[in-house]
Amino acid sequence: MRAMTYDTYGGVEVLSETRIPVPKVGPGEVLVRVRCASVNPVDWKIMAGGLDGLMDVVYPVVPGWDVAGTVEYVGIDTPEFTAGDEVVAYARKDYVHGGTFAEFVTVPVRALAPKPASLTWQQAAGLPLAGLTAYQLLTRLDTGKEDTVLVHGAAGGVGSLGVQIARALGARVIGTASARNHDRLRELGCEPVEYGDGLAERVRALAPDGVTVVADFVGGVLDTTRAVLAEGGRHASIADHTVLGAGGQWMWVRPVGADLAELGRLADAGQLTVTVAKTFPLAELAAAFDLSREGHTAGKIVLEV
Structure with a gap:
């Protein structure tokens, strides 16, 4: 072959x-x-x-x-x-x-x-890989209808699927991205915020009481996560193992067919593309x-x- x-x-x-x-x-x-x-x-x-x-x-x-x-x-x-x-x-x-x-x-x-x-x-x-990464992180954090989720790297391959999955789970979603990707994120049901200095303040302006879930798909953003996470909030990263020392989870995606089938169900229901x-x-x-x-x-x- x-x-x-x-x-x-x-x-x-x-x-x-x-x-x-x-x-x-x-x-x-x-x-x-x-x-x-x-x-x-x-x-x-x-x-x-x-x-x-x-x-x-x-x-x-x-x-x-x-x-x-x-x-x-x-x-x-x-x-x-x-x-x-x-x-x-x-x-x-x-x-x-x-x-x-x-x-x-x-x-x-x-x-x-x-x-x-x-x-x-x-x-x-x-x-598969991008969708499972986002799905497994968000479900491990018990993301649901009562949550406000911050997605770091919301316009990327994993992040854009994470936005859609979090929305399908019933959550409100705020996502970090460069300005050129904001319209696309709005189409996915996300409230976009610009990267860079002042990011924590911009997130807090949208969620004054803090966010309850943070999904880090880029790494290097732990300080921002700490600054915007509500008391009792949950966070995880696929790119920064130092979250383990800050009460977060560090994840590596697993090849689970049942999880992938659920992503397929969301796609066929019009909730994921x-x-x-x-x-x-x-x-x-x-x-x-x-x-x-x-x-x-x-x-x-x-x-x-």
Whole structure:
């Protein structure tokens, strides 16, 4: 099968399009024919060695953790799915090796969910990692109808989904973003505030009694979080472990198919959509990584396989 691979840590220069065997399908797994796969910053950070102390690597590596495609073949004891099913997954494994930037990928059943019918293949591919990150953080903080939520990084891939999920959970949402993204956030039901000096005061102007939940998707904002969090409020970060010393939670997303199915339900109910910023063919993964590294895209970067 065609796949993008690398044999050593580095930048985009280590990537190449190669042909490798179709992976074996173990018990409790399915083989997915990839239609689309989305790029996340973690993909090129791993390639650069950024998670070397955390996860084992087996070369050659096929990067990529997000996938939307069809079930090609089911392994032993997989009654949940059959060949031809349209599925999505956050296909992270326990070590770095066989990812989604290829024609086929194996996925444990526990990570799979039906593809939301209301989303295109490109949108569906952009949902798993970012959507699960936002959903799991907000639900772990017991976000609900009585809450006012501050989302740090509300216009980003994770943040924009977090805004929509918090709204679906019934919360009022305030989100930090640059001015050029404010109209888009208002369309999602968010009250936008500008980054930069005076941020805490601007949030307090909207929520004089403080916010009850803070979702940090960018890092480096703990002082602001402390300044605007109401007494008894809850907060968590995906990017700053120092929140642990300030009564917060530090989270790493888990590949949970049931959570992903709930995101699909929200999408099909009209409460959640995925913005696709740009698509690339598989062979142009290097260009997709370069765009991701710039950090300015308002939406997901997707590979069409």
